[in-house]
Amino acid sequence: MSATTASILAEHRQLKRRRRVTVTLLCLVTFLALIADVLAGPAGLHPVSVLRAALGMAGSRRVELIIVQQIRLPQALAALVVGAFLALSGAQLQTVFNNPLAEGVTLGIAPAAAFGAAIAIVLGISLPFVPGGWLIAGNAFLLAFLATLVLMGLSSLGGGTRTLMLFGIGLVFTFNALIALLQIVASQAALQQLTFWMLGSLSGVRWPVLWPLFGLGVILIPWSLAAAPALTALRLGEERAISLGLDIRRLRLATFLRVSLMTGAAVASVGSIGFVGLVGPHIARLLVGEDHRIFLPISAISGALILLLAQLGAKLVLPDIDVPTGITTALIGLPVFFALIVTRRAG
C-alpha cells in the first residue's frame, strides 16, 4: 500500500469517525431537547411529577396527567415527527431540483395546503366523506397532494428543474393570492382561525393527530432512506446518474410522492411551518456533507431538533402564551443556522 493510499484511507477513517461523533452528538442533543420539552411548561411541574405522570403512575393529580399525557407528550413527539418530515422533504426536493432553495414552502406545496385549509375555514367547503374534526386537515392534505401531482405532471412532460422551480414559485404566488382573496371575505372568527393556522402551531396536537403521523413516518422515512444511494448519484449530476443506470424519471416521481405525503401530513397536522424544510437539510449538509445515506437521516434529525428547540424556547421565554411555533422556529433556528455557516466558513 502506497503512502498516498494509506493517507487517503486514514483520512476516510477520520471522516467516518468525525461523522460518527457528529451523528452521536446530534442524536443525543435531540433526545435531550425532547426530554427538556416534556419537562418544561407553564405549570412548573417537578421533573419527578412529570415522569410519574408520563408513566401514568399512581399518585399523580388529574391535572398533572392531562398536562403531561395529553398536552406535553403529543406536542413534543409532534415536533419530532413534523420536524423530521419537513426537513426530510426539503432535503429530497433540494436534491431532485438541484436547487438549495427547494422545499415545500418555496415549491407551492405548503401554500397549496394552506389554501385547502382556508377553503375549509372560510367557506366551510370540504370533501364529503371527511369527518367534522378533520375538515381542515383533510383539505390541506388534498391540496398539497394535488399541487405535487401538478409538479409531477410537469416533470414527466420533461420540464427541466429550473422550469419546475419557477412553476413552483408561480404556485406560491397563486395560492397566496387566493388565500388573500378568502381573507378579505372571511368572518372575524374565520380570519382569526386562519391566521393562527397559517402561522403554524403545535399546541393543538393531541394523540388522534399524532397516530396518522406515526403511521406515515413508519412507511415514508425508511422509503426515503432507501432512496439515499440513488439520490446521492443524482447529486453527482443527471448525466452521471443516468450512466449509472438510474431511472431518473421514476426516482423523481417517487420522491414527489413521498414529499407530498410528508409535507401534506405535516402541514395538515400543525399548519404552515416554514424554514425547517429549508434549513434542516442545510444544517445537515454543513455537518456531514452530501452522502445521502447519512445526509438524509441527519436532515431529519436536524429538522426535529429545530422544531423541538423552537417549542422549548417559546415555553421558556413566554411560558403562559400560546406562541405559534411557526414564529419561534425562524427566530430560534436562524441564529443556529448563521452560527453554523460562519463557523464553517471560518473553519
Place this chain on the structure above:
Amino acid sequence: MTSRRAFLGGLAAILATPALAASPYPLTVTDIAGNRVTLAKAPRRILLGDSLLFTALSLVDPDIDQRIVLMDSFVKRYDQEYFSQLKTLYPHYDAIPLITQFGSGYMETALETQPDLVILSLWQKGTTQGAVAQFTAMGVPVAFVDLFVDPIAHTSASMELLGALLGQPAAGQAYARFHAEHLRTIRNADLTAHPESVMLQVYPGITACCWVAGGAGFGQYIPLAGGKNIEAGHMPGAFGGALSLEFVLSADPHFYIATGLANPDQKTGVTIGFGIDEKTAQATLARTLAAPDIASIPAVQAHRNFALWNFLNGSPLNVLAIEAMAGWFHPDLAKRAGIDANASLDQVRDEFLHRNLTGTLWIAEEAA
C-alpha cells in the same frame, strides 16, 4: 271639550318637537379622542364607520336608521341574526349602503354619500387617519366615541356625546345616567372582597384554545363583577391573546365563560345573541364544552360554565354583561343589591330602544 283637549294636546305635541324647541345647533362638543367637533346644523346624512355602534345610536334616537347614509358591513358579516333583527325592526336599516370597512380604501364611496357627520369608534383611530383628515379638510365633522377601548370610563360620556350630536341631548343624558347608576349599584354591592378566578374564552371552538380576554373590554368587566381574570398580566397587550392550555389548567379558573355570536350556521362554538333562543344557546354551549381541550378544564367539569354574546364587548349594554357576571360570581350579593341583568335588559328595551329586540345575550349552563 274634546276638541279643546285635542287642540291642547296637539299644541303640546308641536311644542315638544325638536324643530320648534330651541335648536342646539350650531354646536361644539369635545369627542372621546379629545377633538373639538362643530356641527352647523342637525346631521341628516351620517356615515357610521363602525356598524356595531348602531345600537348605541338607536338608544338615543330610535329612528336613527333614517339618517345613516353609509356604514361598514361588520355586523352583517359577523353576526347574521343580529343583522336580521335590526333589518326587521328598523325599516330603513336594510337600505343603508355598506362598505367592507371605513378607511382610505373606500374613500370614493364614502365621499360620494356626502355625509354631514362621520361617527367612528376610538379603536379605529389608528387606521382611519387619512380618511379622517380628508373629511376634516372638507369641513365634514368627525366624532369618535368609545365603547370598546376603555368602556367603563367612556360609555356614559360617549352616550351623552351621541345625544348631543344627534340633537337628542336628553335621551343621551338619560342613558348615560342609567349606565352610571347601574355601575354604581355594582360598585356598591361589595362584590370585589373575595374575587374568584375567571377564564373568559373568546370564540371557543372557533379559535384555538385558549384565546382569552385581556385587560380591555371584557377584561374590565370581570373585576367589577367580583372576578379575577386569569389572563391578568400575562399578555403584553390589553386585548388578550392565546394562553396555552397548560397555563389555563395550572391557573385552574373557578368560572369558565365562553363568548359567541349569533350565527346559527356555524358548526362549532357557542351561538348566542339577539335573534337566538335560549335552547340553541344552551345546546351550542354544551357542544363547545364537550370539546376535549375545554372539557379538561376543572371549572368546566364542575359545571361552573356560562356564555355571553361577544358583542356585549363594544356595546352600550356592557353594564348588563357586568350585571350578568355579578349574578354568576356572587349570586347572593348580587341579589341583595338588586342586580338583575334580565330586568335591566327589559328596562333598556322599554325606556330607550322602543323596539322589541329579543334574544339570548347570556346564559348559565343548564344543569344536565
